[in-house]
Amino acid sequence: MKMVDVGAKPKTERVAIASAFLKMSAKALQKIAQGQVEKGDVLAAARLAGVMAAKKTPDLIPLCHPIALSGVEVHVEPVRGGVFFTATVRTVDRTGVEMEALTAVTAAALTVYDMLKSTDRGMVLEQVQLENKSGGRSGTWTRKG
Amino acid sequence: MKMVDVGAKPKTERVAIASAFLKMSAKALQKIAQGQVEKGDVLAAARLAGVMAAKKTPDLIPLCHPIALSGVEVHVEPVRGGVFFTATVRTVDRTGVEMEALTAVTAAALTVYDMLKSTDRGMVLEQVQLENKSGGRSGTWTRKG
Amino acid sequence: MKMVDVGAKPKTERVAIASAFLKMSAKALQKIAQGQVEKGDVLAAARLAGVMAAKKTPDLIPLCHPIALSGVEVHVEPVRGGVFFTATVRTVDRTGVEMEALTAVTAAALTVYDMLKSTDRGMVLEQVQLENKSGGRSGTWTRKG
Amino acid sequence: MKMVDVGAKPKTERVAIASAFLKMSAKALQKIAQGQVEKGDVLAAARLAGVMAAKKTPDLIPLCHPIALSGVEVHVEPVRGGVFFTATVRTVDRTGVEMEALTAVTAAALTVYDMLKSTDRGMVLEQVQLENKSGGRSGTWTRKG
Amino acid sequence: MKMVDVGAKPKTERVAIASAFLKMSAKALQKIAQGQVEKGDVLAAARLAGVMAAKKTPDLIPLCHPIALSGVEVHVEPVRGGVFFTATVRTVDRTGVEMEALTAVTAAALTVYDMLKSTDRGMVLEQVQLENKSGGRSGTWTRKG
Amino acid sequence: MKMVDVGAKPKTERVAIASAFLKMSAKALQKIAQGQVEKGDVLAAARLAGVMAAKKTPDLIPLCHPIALSGVEVHVEPVRGGVFFTATVRTVDRTGVEMEALTAVTAAALTVYDMLKSTDRGMVLEQVQLENKSGGRSGTWTRKG
8 A cells, every 4th residue: 555656746726526416315405496305405515525524635545645736626506316416636746636526526426415414315416527727747538428 | 604503312223325437438438447657556545545535524525423333344446447435434423424435435546547647637526326324313215226 | 641541430321511602793794694605504513613622522532432422413603793713512321422512612613714715814702601511420510690 | 605715826944823712710720830730741732732733723613725834833831820822933935834723722722721630620722823934925924012 | 345333232331452662763752851852842733632532543554443441541651762652442332443553652652753753763563452441342352471 | 741842843845654553363364364254455545544543643642743645555465373464654744644654554443453353352462663754853863672
């Protein structure tokens, strides 16, 4: 096991964007829309949880480097059939922030699950995926299709 | 926002089981099978990351109660088309451990993603979901179908 | 230095309520009222930061016992001259939750400071104090006046 | 909610100084002076708690950037009517350390509260405030009066 | 990998005592004795670091259960040839606290190393060991000799 | 107490190597060799725990600077009489990584202790020591003998 040495890489600007979708019942979506969730404002909590989780990535993913994140933005949007999440994470460092973006959308989505689970335990977190990353030796990558 | 008061609930045994599937390319699966991943033993790292993440759930999910987990077990199994994860979390406490089980499978899956992302950035984490929970006032819940 | 032994004390229900006031300029208050803060929803962020900080108390206050919190509720209310914070923390444990309540209001207030500091660096956090605690060997305590 | 992008800012030396005052009874002050506190050396514990809390700021304040602190110094001094705290935090980074300095004095003060609360639950944390900050685009700021 | 299920075990009082010895040069010992260490009070810092580390044990040791510690006491004593550490950790829980006691003495010793390393990088941490544990199904264990 | 200011030091490449030895009974060694440990794969768990602990060093050692680690590698090898651990930690920063390397080997060793303690509580962690460090103002240091 090792956290691979990135000391010889230059510090460059890097950005990663990830997304996720939490499928839920109409009843759960309605609770969000009507602000009827006992624990509080679901969307605000999810956004904040996503930002904070991005900062905890090296604690959660064992071989991730600790990275000085320069920016994190999390969007949470109720759509047809569920809630859609995107996170954009930026750094100027020696390694990328794909894991930070994936961790952010995941934590945001699990926070929504937590706040609504008494209404719908059957919610499914689907399509947690990297959408785009740029910067660094391997350059730009964009999801196809 | 509030972490709802569970002080009046009795301490009872509670179990939650969650699962997740990380879809990946044949090439990535082959790297796991052949033990060719530079960062180390992927399956062992994923299992351990899952167990450790379960313990960090109240740090990640803002309105989760801190819970004295009595047991955590994470299974990670390469299957056709990807890797399948399950986590079983147990407690004897006033509230359930659904979030701990979901956090465990998610962190385990993201750990696999991290260790293989230089081979396949297109991996997709699918079907993160609760399979079963028992104990507590709301009793047993099992996913249908 | 020691974390004093509480093993012989019975587990009883305990509640602590703390408050704090963050004095700020009219301009800063207006930004909150008009939702013009670049970083996002100030009041929601403060509430959530307070709840999460309560859970981190034993990490911050060296000789605090780790406690199984059963409930945390944080109120954040803009008033004349600033923002007023209260936190109510509950447990069923061997020691009290005064420090958790004080930590919650403090973190909530510092979160507001952080989100508004580009508008007003002169904000002052005043009157962080315990209002009431009940339960345990020493019984009920209420602030006078 | 977002952690605003600071990636385009240059890394410059930045310093922030914060202070706080914990008002307490003569009896509590006397316990400190006479070294009679059961939990141990109050002033040493408070200083150390302040330094450690500065490092945890991005965990506590949701939208704070993780910053590579280059120095932290915490002073804790019993004075007439209470204990006075100051923290000086330094970095060479893209954003300032005001929140780190405020978090340090707050944690130091709450540590004193914790160690003396069995003597005086009525202690009040007053005047948590930034005294001075320098460096960065917005330059030097000093509290008036 | 699993955190083994202890849910069926009764909660009983458990105590563990661990010790460690940090061998150092006469010059390093003299710096402690004369209070000449630039970073501050070495013995107080070590004691506090030990207590705080005990609380972090489940974060550090992957398969350790999170335990509600009821008491932690750390002793740090300069002796001939070095500094001797002992930690006593107590709980009323389903599993023992041997790892917490070992983690406490280790962190205390590494804190001393850190504060004196500019004087003596050759210090050696020796004999980190369990001295005694009591309570639980396996009963009392005492180091021989 | 202070975390000394390193802001004026240049960022340079720094490496530290530490080692440790965990003495254990033949029976415990045999359990590792035969893969009979109930909790799981001991050597993989120890390696991962070591890497993760290196990242937590500033949380554990109060006056350590938070450092952007560029690489961590932990070796765990059963030898005659016990298990031998080495950790190599790298950074490009203003201060060294001796504490990170020492923390890594210690956490790896305590993880082995934890997984085997039901077989042998008498295991002793011996000779936790710095082997070599290079980079920085004080240059290279190598253990003698």
